[in-house]
Amino acid sequence: MALRLPIISSVSKLPNWFLKIKDLAANGKWKEVLSCHHELKEAGIQFTDPSFFPPILKACSAISFQYGKCVHASLIKQGLDSFTSLGNSIIDFYVKSGALSCANDVFDCMRIRDSVSWNIIIHGHFNQCAFEHGLGLFFRARSTGFKPNISTLVLVILACRELHCFDDGQIIHAYIILSGFWAISSVQNSLLCMYADFGIEFARRLFDEMHDRDVISWSIIIRWHVQNSEATVALELFRQMVSEFLIEVDGPIMITILKACTNLQNFEMGNLVHGFAVSRGLKDDMFVGNSLVDFYSKCDDVDSAFKAFNEIHQKNVVSWNSLLSGYVQSEKHSEALLLFDSMRTAGVEADEVTFVNLLQVCKFLTEPYQCKLIHSKILRQGHESNELVNNSLIEAYAKCNCIGLAWKQFSQMKHQDAVTWSTMIAAFTYCDMPGEAIAVFREMKQVKENLNTVIMLNLFEACSLFGELKISKSAHGIAVRHDLASEVTVGTAVLDMYSKCGAIESSRTAFEYMPQKNVVSWSAMIAAYGMNGLPREALSLHAEMESQGLKPNLVTMLSLLSGCSHGGLVDEGLSVFENLVQDYGAEIGLEHYSCLVDLLARAGKLDSAINFIDKLPCRVKPSASAWSAILSACRNYGHSGVGAGALARVLELEPSSSAGYLLASNMYASGGLWSKSANVRLLGKKSGAKVRAGYSLVHVNNRAYRFVAGDRHNLLSEELCIFVEQLHSWMKIENRDHDDISETRER
Structure with a gap:
């Protein structure tokens, strides 16, 4: 019979075991903690001191949920779960294990709860994005006199942001002022973030009331202006922050300012910011370096982007993708492919953004082999489920005239969204298959995919190529029924579609019924007249456009010139060109x-x-x-x-x-x-x-x-051939009769 050790009621009787477990827990050696506990259990030793179990429960939350449940069961049997401190550790174990419902059960069964209990359960809900329940717990805790800690307050404010609870946010703001938490920077900045989500006027009022504004406070306000297309205001605030308030900058705010320069395409300001970042010792910050590459790339200065890229000591995939995007945008396709080779040599694994950029290169180079090669890499790296990659593949295959592969890719997709359907419609249209494009649209309607402007524009393009007026009118009707026809872009596309079908009257009607017209609309109608052999109407419409105070752009003038050229209006065309030179000069x-x-x-x-x-x-x-x-x-x-x-x-x-x-x-x-x-x-x-x-x-x-010449597959080809032969015979008869009449006259 095995020798059983007696139950130990005091930690002091086995100090070595307790200290060993405590030391292992302090060093994060959770497996060893559980191993020691298991040895004690096997030896029949039990601890009744609650302070022994928190390290065990911590180890369980890191290693084994099931073992932790066993420990909890053992504590219940021993009656130790009634201790508030141990109950808090049990709640913490369940929270960190993701078992929020179990944590709630333990919390609800506690007879005595302290501030730690409330903080743990509230934190648990917020950390698992159960914001509404967590906020409810917070207000319930406040009614019991609970005093939250700073981290709990920050999370409560975050919950108000996520739930868009403006009124609750203001209540919490008032509590923060009354309870003396207002002076704490992290709380102030959290409130500032919340108010920025509700409206900049609230945020600016709070910002102006703050006595100690740090770099985070300035970043919040500046970032709001950048994200809301007010980059100029953001740059002015940055100037005040640095010059007037002497706030030391950090990496995140430099990234925001570079984004502002990118949005404005302000190359000179971006250069100054670059120099400022170097002077502040931020040139080695990888994220700042990536933002610099992105800025120069989007300003079409890939040489500077390349220099900024080379100055990044530790590059990640974003660094490579930023420069790759710059090469693609600047149409330096060979350089983009060489960069991708260098990226592979450096051991950096491509991601979805990399492949989308490479497919853009294939689209411009129209190289099917290269497109297939990239497709194989996408499959090997498991990115085939990404919708953006799939849509880019469809488009790239279509531009490489591999419409069969584009259709295969489309058909294999488990889920097609509006972008996918639109891409496939555009792909068939590009490959001169408008009938198939229209058929895809009809199939899309059967699965009840929501229509949008882009889908309709692609459909109109297919109808323009198809040339059948009845289908074009049907497409126009669909746009009207879905309240899309009132948009300027859609209205312009409709009149362009009708003009390419030869229905110039319908074009003019669509133009007249447009609720709003811009320069593009007028230009499209002028081009429609020129395309349909009505140059004088195009000139008249141009005069009407100018009489309404709209200045024609270079596209308008090109349409006018083209109309005059095809209509034989030499003097009028020369006059148009003279006006063009006078108005635009070097821009021509x-x-x-x-x-x-x-x-x-x-x-x-x-x-x-x-x-x-x-x-x-x-x-x-x-x-x-x-x-x-x-x-x-x-x-x-x-x-x-x-x-x-x-x-x-x-x-x-x-x-x-x-x-x-x-x-x-x-x-x-x-x-x-x-x-x-x-x-x-x-x-x-x-x-x-x-x-x-x-x-x-x-x-x-x-x-x-x-x-088409030589086409024998058209449904009407045989009938047409018979008709042409008859027409040819009639022409011969007409010629012979004409010759006979002429000969009689000569006699």
Whole structure:
């Protein structure tokens, strides 16, 4: 029979055991604490002194919830749970183990509660985001005369912020003043945060009443102004803080100020802040360094961003992503890919932001292989469930003309939100598949996804490409029913959609019914008239726009020029360009000059067009479109000599474009130079230039049919071929009859 040790009623009888457990607990060696306790239990030794158990319960909260429950059960059997101090330790054990309901049960069963009891249970609720229950406990405790500690007060104020309880917050503010806690900085700053959430006027009033404002107090007020698009005010407050009140800055406030400079795109101020951060010894702060990289990147100065990046001694994934975003934004795609390689070499694992940036690179480079490579990395690192990554993948595959892969990615997603549906609609539209885009929208409507402005804009774009007026009107009706048509962007897209379907009257009606119009709306309507061969109406609308006090922008003027060019209004176009030069001067873009060249060339004024090109400002170099306009005019007016020179310029600027080869081939063919025409076409094939076939859009029975040369798959192709053959026969008969009449007249 095993020898049982007697029950020990006093800690003093086994001082070594108690001191050993206490020492182990002080050093956080929780496993050893429980091991010692277990040995004592196995030996049959029991302690009846409540002060022995708090370290045991602490160890249980860190190591084993089940063991802690056993200890609690043992204490109940021994009747030790009635001690308030031990009850507090039991509540603390359950709170730290996440068993809030068990903590509540123990708390409710306590016969005597002290301030520690209330603080523990209130802390437990707040720490587990049970703000409403925690706040209720606080007011219940106050009715018993409970005096909270500072940390409890800070958490109570946080609960008021989270629950948006302005009235309760003011009650607590009054209690803080009466109880003498007002002078404590952490309490003041917590109140300041709360009032900033309720409105800056309350926060500023409290801020002005504070006698001892530290860097945190200033940070709260300054951050509010930055977050609410008042960066200029934030910078002025920062100046006062440093210059007038001589407050020593820290890393967080420098990050906030750099954010203000970023929002304002104020490069000079950002440079000064950078110098100030260096002078205050904050250049080694990784978070400040990341903010500097982000600032320079968003100000399109990636060279400075790279320098700031190199000065960060310990870089994290945010450091790399900030510079990567800068390269992507500045369209330095090769540098972005090289940076990603360096990131992998440095052993930094990419995250969702990294992959979204890389997919943006793929989108611009239109490299399917690179897109698939990044997709494989996403799968290997387990980021395929991230919605932002998935949406970026769909868009990138579409821009790489891999619409099948984009659709597969979309179909495999477990949950498609509004952004995903919108992205898929845009993907089909981009890949010249408007019918499929509209079908996706219909499918989205069946699953009752909420519509938003972006979805409607993508749908309108698909309808514009589809060209069927009935569907376009239906899309317009959906926007009206969902109260989206009144938005300026939606109204503008509607009139643009109608104009691309050839329904210029519907465009004008949509324009007239827009409750608010901006420069973009007027420009879109002017462009619609120009696109539909109504340049005089476009000029008239431009005059009306100016009479209402709206100044046209460069896009408006480009639309006017284009309308005059396609409508043959040379004098009016020249007048528009003169006004453009007078109003905008150096701001005029290359496209405006190219459009004027097109205007002159279309009218047969080749000499004037070439002279205009020769006299362009030094900063402007003629584009391929300008020389293509010259080449097109040479084809129409039979100037193959001039056209040969224009062709050389087009091929120099756009060697992979098919437009130059086709125009030159047609130019030589129209002049009867068949061998030269054939040689140019052969040269185009050898260069690998891809020819995108033009098409005709025909409306039959309220449906739009697209016909491409050689297309035999269209539903109306056979009927159309029969019709064309009949038309051809009638034309022959007409020609023969005309020849017979002419011959009779000659006789």
